[in-house]
Every structure is written in structure tokens, then in C-alpha cells.
Amino acid sequence: MADEAVATTAVRGRVLTFTGDPALAGADRSYRYIPDGLVVMQGGLIRAVGDAAALLRTLPPGSTVDHHPAGLVMAGFIDTHIHYPQTRVIGSYGAQLLEWLQRYTFPEEERLHDPDRAAGTARFFLDELLRNGTTTAAVYCTVHPASVEAFFAESERRGTRMIAGKVLMDRNAPPDLLDTAAQGYHESEALLHRWHGRGRQLYAITPRFAFTSTDAQLEAAGALARAHPTAYVQTHLSENHAEIAATKALFPWARSYTAVYERYGLLGPRSLFGHCIHLDEDEVELLAGSGSVAVFCPTSNLFLGSGLFDLARLRGRAAPVRVALATDVGGGTSYSMLRTAAEAYKVLQLRRQSWPALDAFYAITRGNAEALGLGNQIGSLEPGHEADLVVLDSRATPAMAHRRAGMGEDLSEELFALLTLGDDRAVAATYVGGRLATPAGAARVREAEPAR
Numbered sequence: 418m419a420d421e422a423v424a425t426t427a428v429r430g431r432v433l434t435f436t437g438d439p440a441l442a443g444a445d446r447s448y449r450y451i452p453d454g455l456v457v458m459q460g461g462l463i464r465a466v467g468d469a470a471a472l473l474r475t476l477p478p479g480s481t482v483d484h485h486p487a488g489l490v491m492a493g494f495i496d497t498h499i500h501y502p503q504t505r506v507i508g509s510y511g512a513q514l515l516e517w518l519q520r521y522t523f524p525e526e527e528r529l530h531d532p533d534r535a536a537g538t539a540r541f542f543l544d545e546l547l548r549n550g551t552t553t554a555a556v557y558c559t560v561h562p563a564s565v566e567a568f569f570a571e572s573e574r575r576g577t578r579m580i581a582g583k584v585l586m587d588r589n590a591p592p593d594l595l596d597t598a599a600q601g602y603h604e605s606e607a608l609l610h611r612w613h614g615r616g617r618q619l620y621a622i623t624p625r626f627a628f629t630s631t632d633a634q635l636e637a638a639g640a641l642a643r644a645h646p647t648a649y650v651q652t653h654l655s656e657n658h659a660e661i662a663a664t665k666a667l668f669p670w671a672r673s674y675t676a677v678y679e680r681y682g683l684l685g686p687r688s689l690f691g692h693c694i695h696l697d698e699d700e701v702e703l704l705a706g707s708g709s710v711a712v713f714c715p716t717s718n719l720f721l722g723s724g725l726f727d728l729a730r731l732r733g734r735a736a737p738v739r740v741a742l743a744t745d746v747g748g749g750t751s752y753s754m755l756r757t758a759a760e761a762y763k764v765l766q767l768r769r770q771s772w773p774a775l776d777a778f779y780a781i782t783r784g785n786a787e788a789l790g791l792g793n794q795i796g797s798l799e800p801g802h803e804a805d806l807v808v809l810d811s812r813a814t815p816a817m818a819h820r821r822a823g824m825g826e827d828l829s830e831e832l833f834a835l836l837t838l839g840d841d842r843a844v845a846a847t848y849v850g851g852r853l854a855t856p857a858g859a860a861r862v863r864e865a866e867p868a869r
């Protein structure tokens with residue numbers, strides 16, 4: 418029996434990986450597709466990607482090969498904005514942002530001061546992400562440091578690459594969810610020292626949004642970001658009209674919502690801003706000029722009635738804004754990045770903007786990896802990259818199989834149907850660090866000894 422740490426495993430199927438952004442490189446030059454491909458993995462990393470016929474012969478004795486004959490093998494999906502404490506408020510009826518927070522989200526977040534409850538929620542959450550093929554996410558915890566500990570401990574146990582942080586709030590939330598500027602700084606820094614760069618875990622400084630932080634707290638968050646330039650910053654920006662008006666009232670000196678974050682040094686290439694729907698031209702320039710990332714959360718924006726993200730406006734300028742895609746569970750209504758991309762397509766339809774399937778699959782893999790500055794580690798299948806994979810079945814449901822039977826071999830047609838009709842049922846398997854992380858699916862044939 419080979420040593421687990423150095424054992425060679427491989428996944429065989431139809432391999433698809435992106436080499437560039439289809440919107441920039443052109444569709445035909447943006448991806449690599451291998452009809453019978455093999456991804457060879459060892460020690461948590463991808464060692465080789467190529468034709469199965471050639472690579473199978475190179476595997477050492479004792480290697481295991483998971484064969485998904487019809488499966489589409491891609492890099493694991495990446496979700497750039499999600500709240501793990503909101504697994505029990507997803508799908509809560511009838512409110513827009515500020516009321517939704519008060520009525521549903523804050524009471525649930527208060528319950529996560531209990532470390533056992535936090536640990537149980539983290540387990541459910543990570544199970545759910547992996548079932549949906551998501552292997553990396555940028556995650557909001559609660560204001561309680563124990564919620565961050567519980568999350569990172571569970572992620573470390575599973576070997577997933579996750580970004581997370583303690584939410585900072587020192588006003589406009591229930592007393593049990595408030596910290597102070599100094600307390601929030603010190604608790605965040607202690608968590609950052611403990612977890613940032615430990616194994617695959619990364620820390621994000623996480624002021625929830627300007628509405629729930631004082632000037633002093635935002636200033637402290639900016640100081641923390643300057644002291645730790647490799648850490649991320651994540652927050653919300655310009656989601657809802659009532660939120661924008663309330664923020665302007667709290668920061669009367671600011672010429673815009675984005676200018677509040679600018680003032681405190683919170684813009685930059687490692688800063689992720691959820692939503693970015695109702696921006697003025699000056700705000701778009703601030704985001705573009707600072708290299709900040711605007712995070713499009715379509716199911717959340719539709720569910721909370723927040724508005725329609727304007728991709729063409731942010732991307733179609735001389736200095737484009739960097740854009741990522743995310744679920745925003747529990748304002749978002751699905752953990753699936755397939756569903757999320759399908760809803761993004763519909764939002765853009767309402768904007769009369771097109772978004773081909775290749776662009777969508779690029780976005781949820783390599784595009785989101787690059788938005789996180791992790792494009793040389795995750796998001797594509799290349800030797801030396803981390804071995805996080807998803808295997809998709811584009812015939813997963815009767816409706817999908819029926820649809821697929823009516824189409825030819827065109828890859829972009831298959832991808833578009835997979836996106837539009839697919840969800841967690843289309844995820845045949847997820848691999849983290851080279852190991853199967855979901856129950857073995859029926860579509861898989863494990864070959865104990867590779868065929869020679």
C-alpha cells in the first residue's frame with residue numbers, strides 16, 4: 418500500500434480547463450479540452466494533465482484512477498462571497514436588505530457565539546459547498562472569534578483552501594453582535610496571526626459594511642490591512658438604495674459610498690466588494706484605479722430586489738473594474754455556482770448584455786481564482802496547481818439527459834445547457850487536494866490498477 422501522502426491518484430474523463438479569459442483571448446484560444454484526458458495528482462498537487470492513453474502508462478504501480486467516462490473534469494468552483502452563519506436563513510420570505518438583516522440574519526448570527534453550534538454549522542456549510550463542487554470560498558463568519566476558529570478548524574481538517582474572517586460591527590446591530598474598534602482590531606489580528614497562511618487557510622479583514630461600522634472601526638480595519646498587506650479585505654458596497662441613503666447620512670463628509678472605504682484605505686487589489694450595483698462614475702473609477710474587485714451576486718440581488726449588476730459598464734471601459742461572481746448565501750438562494758452563473762446570465766439578459774457559457778465557466782473557475790490573486794494555485798488544471806477538481810455530469814437529470822440527446826458534440830452548447838439546467842445534481846464528484854471529498858457517484862469506475 419502506497420503512503421497516503423505520496424500516493425498517486427488520477428481522474429480520467431473529458432478534461433476542460435481555461436488558459437485565458439474568453440472575453441479577452443477569444444473563445445477558441447481560452448481553453449484546453451481533452452476528450453479522454455487524465456489529471457494526475459500527488460501530494461495535494463496536480464502533477465500532469467494530458468491524454469489518458471499516454472499518461473496512464475506513466476503512473477507508478479499502486480496508483481488509483483477514478484474513471485468518469487462521460488464526466489467533464491474541471492478545476493473546482495470558487496465562490497468569492499458567502500456567509501457561513503446564514504445556512505438557516507437562506508430562503509427567508511419577504512424583505513429587502515436592511516430589514517432582512519434585522520429580522521432574519523442578526524438573530525441567527527447571535528446563536529453562533531456557541532462554539533459547538535458554530536462547529537456544526539461549519540461542517541454543514543463545507544459539506545454543502547463540496548456537494549456543489551465549490552472547493553474555495555471567501556467566507557464571512559460572525560463577530561464572534563469562536564465562529565472563525567470553528568470555520569478554519571473544519572476547513573483545515575478537510576484540507577480546503579478557504580478565505581474567511583471575523584465580521585466587524587460596532588453599530589446598527591443588536592448589542593450581542595457588536596464589538597468595538599479596538600476589540601475588533603485585536604481579535605482580527607489574533608485570528609489573522611493564527612490562521613493566515615496556515616496550510617491552505619487565508620484571512621480576510623471583514624467589516625460587514627460601512628453602515629454597521631463607525632469611522633473609528635473603519636480606520637482600524639484600514640490600519641490592520643496596511644499592517645498585513647497579504648491579507649484580504651471583504652465587505653459590501655452599494656447593494657440597495659435604502660442602504661446607500663443610510664450610509665450617506667452616517668458619513669456626511671463622503672462624496673460617495675465608495676469614498677468612505679477609500680478614505681480608510683480599504684480599496685485595493687486584495688479587496689472584495691460584494692454587489693456594486695448602484696455606483697456613480699466616480700465610484701467606478703475608484704474601484705478601477707485601485708484594482709479592487711466588484712463581486713456580482715445575482716441570486717441575492719434578485720431575491721432581495723436589490724438591482725441588476727451592470728457587467729458591461731464595469732468591464733467595457735479603458736480601465737476595467739476587476740469582477741468576480743459569488744452566491745452570497747443566505748441573501749443568495751443557492752450554493753451552486755452553476756445556478757449562480759445561470760442567474761447571472763438572466764440578469765445580464767435584462768440588461769441586454771450577452772454572456773456566453775465559456776465566459777461563465779471561466780468566471781466560476783479561473784476568473785474567480787485570478788480575482789482572488791490565486792490564479793497560479795487554483796482555478797485551472799495545470800501541473801503544480803493545487804489538485805481541487807469537480808466532475809460534472811451534463812446528463813444528471815431526466816430533463817438534462819433529454820436535452821443532451823437532442824444536441825451534437827458542440828462543447829459550448831453542452832456547457833450552456835449544463836449551466837442553465839444544472840445544480841448540485843450535476844456534480845458527480847469533487848476532489849480536494851487530490852482526494853475524493855464527496856460520496857462516490859454512480860458515474861465513477863474506480864480502477865485499482867490503471868489499464869496499461
Ligand SMILES: [Zn+2]
Binds near residue numbers: 498499653691
Ligand atoms: Zn453578503
